[in-house]
Amino acid sequence: MPGEFRRVHILVLGAFALGLDAYVMAGLLPEVAADLHTSESAAGQMVTLFTLCYALAAPVFATALAGRPARTILTAALLLFTAANALTALAGSLPVLLVARALAGVGAGVYSPMAAATAASLAGAQRRGRALALVMGGMSVGTVVGVPVGVLLADQVGWRGTLWLITALGAVAVVGILLGLPRLEAAPPPPLRERVRVLARRPVAAIAGVSLIAGITSLGLYTYLVPFLTDADGGGTVGTLGAMWAWGVGGVAGSLVIGRIVDRTGRPYVLVSVVLLLLCLSHLLLPGAARASWALVVPLVVWGAAGWALQVPQQHQLIAARPEQASVAVSLNSSAVYLGSALGSALGGVTLAAGVAPADLPYWTGALVAVGLLLHLVLVRTPERATAGEAVRS
Known part of the structure; x- marks a missing residue:
């Protein structure tokens, strides 16, 4: 191996x-x-x-x-x-x-x-x-x-x-x-009816729904990072390029570290809960931190780390939920993330056009992340104990 x-x-x-x-x-x-x-x-x-x-x-x-x-x-x-x-x-x-x-x-x-x-x-x-x-x-x-x-x-x-x-x-x-x-x-391809059933089943649908919301909020807000910094008066100290690097460095760290955490804990469901909570808090803290000079770096790094780290335990949950159709389930999740990205950019523009100040946009995305966290806690159920037991036996 x-x-x-x-x-x-x-x-x-x-x-x-x-x-x-x-x-x-x-x-x-x-x-x-x-x-x-x-x-x-x-x-x-x-x-x-x-x-x-x-x-x-x-x-x-x-x-x-x-x-x-x-x-x-x-x-x-x-x-x-x-x-x-x-x-x-x-x-x-x-x-x-x-x-x-x-x-x-x-x-x-x-x-x-x-x-x-x-x-x-x-x-x-x-x-x-x-x-x-x-x-x-x-x-x-x-x-x-x-x-x-x-x-x-x-x-x-x-x-x-x-x-x-x-x-x-x-x-x-x-x-x-x-x-x-x-x-x-x-594995032999299942019929189309079975593939529809994969999405219709609660674990897969709920996990994909959470990924959709995460794509809308995380990548959607990133699209409007420059207007947010300008309106919140946070771009003067950190600067747009500095803010993007802070978000990106967090993203690299989160995406690389999360794998070992998933393997060691064997609890992707719990990890998704924690990551969504961090993502929510980072968005809600952005407007206040933007007025406090370099404090802005902290929520930016956490936001980038949480946004990029989320999909590893999400994919892990999908594979555990439908191991015989792993590629189909993961592809649905990938579609949800990128569809969420497109929707986030569009909805962010609509929200700003409706009169919402760019400095307040993170409050809206943070609230939507909270909805995703609630969806995850209520609807997502994955066989974590079985997965952990399989890992030990292997």
């Missing part, structure tokens, strides 16, 4: 490329709009299309591709993702750009949940949390480290150069999977 666990690292590079690609385009928006002679609002739809296709691709293609070897699915997904990024780099018009971003979102939406399920399978019960954390950590590092580097690279070689970098990372990840990942036999 230790040898198999080491193979999990093969999946991390692909996750890193996904994390970079998912967020860097927002930072490159002005350059892309100017190059394609279009408005920033029109070019911004490339982010919306990527996110929506990511959310929709996960459950649809998990159904269509179920039963095929994991290596085949991962390779096909990364090939599509890589080709789509190459097409993005070559795009000479807005329609071509939008199609390319949609295809990249499909590839990412297929790869991410399959990589998580494959990592859990390779690691076994005792190291499942660490394996999931490695894949999630690859995405968070791609976001936190890769996005600033990508934006800085774009200043030197243009936005297309950054896309060629992502394309190269995807190609290397494909080679790594083909050469280093063992062939894992997948």
Whole structure:
């Protein structure tokens, strides 16, 4: 099993490329709009299309591709993702750009949940949390480290150069999977009716619902971090870049540490409760901390850590609840997170347009996190004792 666990690292590079690609385009928006002679609002739809296709691709293609070897699915997904990024780099018009971003979102939406399920399978019960954390950590590092580097690279070689970098990372990840990942036999695909039942069952539906709410609040508020800092007068000391780095450093730490905590405690349900509580408190403390100089760093770091750490125990709960359909259940959770991200950005804009001050937006998102915590406490039930016992026996 230790040898198999080491193979999990093969999946991390692909996750890193996904994390970079998912967020860097927002930072490159002005350059892309100017190059394609279009408005920033029109070019911004490339982010919306990527996110929506990511959310929709996960459950649809998990159904269509179920039963095929994991290596085949991962390779096909990364090939599509890589080709789509190459097409993005070559795009000479807005329609071509939008199609390319949609295809990249499909590839990412297929790869991410399959990589998580494959990592859990390779690691076994005792190291499942660490394996999931490695894949999630690859995405968070791609976001936190890769996005600033990508934006800085774009200043030197243009936005297309950054896309060629992502394309190269995807190609290397494909080679790594083909050469280093063992062939894992997948279970026969269940009928569509059974897949609908997976979502309809309380543990899966409730867990996905909590992930949806977390996506709305955490990533939705992040979209409006700059207006919040400006309105709350917190950007003068920490600064926008400093605030983003504080959030990102917390995200990397949370995504990497949470796996060992899950494995050692064997209590993902309890950990989700704690993480949601921390996420709620960090949002509610943001407005006050923004007026207290460097105190703002604390809730930002906690927010980033909790937001990125949440999905590891969430995925752990889903796999424990439906082990025979792990990839399907995890794909539903992945869709919920990215659909929540898209909804969060939209709802945040609607809330601000309705007259809510940007400085007060964290109060609204904090209250919504509290709803998610209540949903988790009341409706989510996972066989933790059985899972812990399985880990001990292994």
